[in-house]
Amino acid sequence: MTQLEFVNILNELIVKGSCDSVLKLLNDPPGRRPPQYLVEMSNFFKSQDENSKEMIKKIISFTADTALFGLFCIIDDVRTFDNEHGHLELFYIKEKTKVxxxxPEQEYLHDIFNSLENKY
Structure with missing residues (x-):
């Protein structure tokens, strides 16, 4: 697996997946008695005109994007996450291949993520 493949997979699963899930919940809260907070958010979302709904969708996407970007910064060791000054090494292992x-000698994951198109 390459860095780009990894970033694309996480973008698809986390950013796009969470946005789709949130929008589905806003449009149709599940269960006989969904949580009150979800009902309130759903009612608010449904009360908006189409332009406002599109802006809310962009905000949801931006939020998910920003969260994944922050995670990539931590994985890339450009944002600290502990006081011990340790670092992370993320390996993809398949059979006898370890990547x-x-x-740190390659392009940062957060830079690859920022270079993706079709955001928002």
Whole structure:
């Protein structure tokens, strides 16, 4: 697996997947008695005109994007996450192949993520 493949997979699963899930919940809260907070958010969302709904969708996407970007920054060791000054090494291992995905000698994952198109 390459860095780009990894970033694309996480973008699809986390950013796009969570946005789709949130929008589905806003449009149709599940269960006989969904949580009150979800009902309130759903009612608010449904009360908006189409332009406002599109802006809310962009905000949801931006939020998910920002969260994944922050995670990539931590994985890339450009944002600290502990006081011990340790670092992370993220390997993709398949059979006898072992690839360091956050190799400091390669392009940063957060830069690859930022270069993706079709955001928002």
């Amino acid at each position: 360091l995905l956050n190799d």
